[in-house]
Amino acid sequence: MARESFDKEIQFLRMLALTSGAYSRQQFADRLGISVHTFDKTMRRLKEIAGTAWQQPKEEQSLPLAELLRSSYYESADPVLLFLFRSKSVKESESIRLSQIIIALQRESLTAAEVLQQCCDGMPEDMAMPDEKTIRSDLKYLEGTGVIRKESGSRPHRYTADNRFITELSDAELSDLYAFIDVMANTQIPSVQGYLLRDSLKKTLKQRSIPESSFLYKYHYHSRILDESHLYTILKAIRERKKLSFLYFTPKAPQSYGSKNTNPLFERESEGRQHTTLPLRVAYDHQYGRWYMLCHSSRQGIAIYRMEGLTQLQESTAVEETEFEQKLQALQQKIRFSWLVDTGRTVTVKARFYHPEGSASNFIRERVRLQGQWGTVTEESDQTFIYEISVNGTMEIKPWLRSFGSSCEVLEPRSLRQEFIEEWKELAAGYEPVRENL
């Protein structure tokens, strides 16, 4: 069987989460570069996974997937898109066998022969009984994932599912652990493993009738966890100094995925472009909740890709350590003053900020302190202060400065000041009150 790729599902869910219900089936399929038939099939499959993974009440299961994603936004800290990571396909017989093994090893340690016996006892009547060789390879797989471990001691080896960090905790301790995992998974990156663990613990809490107290997290970028699916492939390549090749769809293109057709009759020119580059670092942008891959490419030098545009990611050749080090240093030098990832010319941006009028707390000052990165603040008068920063280009910092509205006046560079004046003029015109006496 060909290696299962989840590119389609990832692009599919991202589009669904971002555009929640904007497109018809045909429009949606066109933008993904798939047929309406494939669209329907994918939708059905994702709904089935979401339905099983979330265990929602029956009446909700009939809702369209876009609605389901939306309805979970508030009142719940459950990451709505986590079910993507539950979509690896497994044959039914294998799924029954693997779960039988894990269940058998929960409370006691067993040898392979004993596991085989228990599995045979637990298999449904109409299914073929597993043989010892199959069980041994299952045990090997599970040991590899860390779900079970081999106990030390003489042969025959005994296996156990080691969950002592859960089973040895009191109810109060488990409740604290759940809260901790919840907070860390929701506020730190990477987070998918934390969310998966949170899912398991949530079920344990339920079984032990411990009330689950969840916190609320406001202003989360829900689709950020989709990009973590590429993260480990990239981190591995970085560690092994290997190049990666992939088909890249820039987010500015109207299409974001291309089906890989095996039948040449139906083959379409895909709009993505094939790239091979050496990954050096990964960046997460907190302003939008987006991920970037920072690379060196032989054609263009430093190359920066949005992770959401990467598909068909594959490892390629490795480079020498010295070459990697040299490229990495060049990158670090270039992005030292990037507000996000801009590698353009460094300029000094200077802005005057105005304290809020008639407010006891100086929230402008506080926001500049929290979000102003490495910029410096100098007091100017009792109503104003000056913020100064050396930054690569003005493109990336501009939206942040503009978000302060009339509390921020750009002083330098002059060109940026002029841009702000022009833009505020346009905005003033756009928001001019409509006169109704016509």
Add this chain to the structure above:
Amino acid sequence: MSLFEKIYNYQMIARLEDAEAVAVTAQEREWLSAMLRRPEAEHAFSPSTLVKLRSLMNRDGDRAIDESEHIAEEILEKAASLTGQLYHPLLRPLREALTNRLGLQLTYAVKDGSVRMRQHGYPYKLEYSMVKREWYLLWFHLRRRCVMVTKLQNIAEAAEALIPAQQAEAAEKKMTAYYASKQQQAVIQIIPQFNRELSRILYAFSCFDKEVSYEESTDTYRITLIYLRDESDFVLSRIRFLGKRILVTEGDYLRKRMYEAAQKSLMRYGITP
């Protein structure tokens, strides 16, 4: 190991749950042990639980250490807000009061710096703002009968206090009704000439409850945002963030505020509209 594993498959997980079994992979444990090594963990557990947890993690996940320290090095976080105290020491006791539906006696500072002593209240929710990097307690003030939002940072003391079940229930109802009544809606149109930036714009609004519509004949996208009245200021900062790429077409208050901001900004630059 990949994040797409057979072991995470949805049918597998459902089977395990039915049998009350748990499957935790090495990478999940590695993630947890990396988190347990962070200073935040000190505030999340009693000292003895933390010792116990750390030793339990050490027993089974030694290879974690190198790998997770690597992760920190290879991932750069950009434009993040400074985080004060992520795991506030009051989180544990307040969470307990919340789950056990207890009342509270709170001493806290208000905006002008003055302190309110031992006020009786009923906790509703603990909320973390990813933008301000700050915890808030949403609670009901029993004597003044009003909804309160207090930064954990401003709470000097929180003691549990008994509250009659009836009063707790009434407070909870009041809070739910209050938040439902504060729902606002606004429509934001993406100016078609900026459709190439659609992805960026949608990302910027992806932290809100929203619905998007698309009109093919004019190639126009409209975002209907649903938010609470107290969030207007944050919504506005997002709108200013995107500037001329978008236009609020429905939402008088937001439009008025945007107009004022533009006028006032122009005055800052010495331009009289």
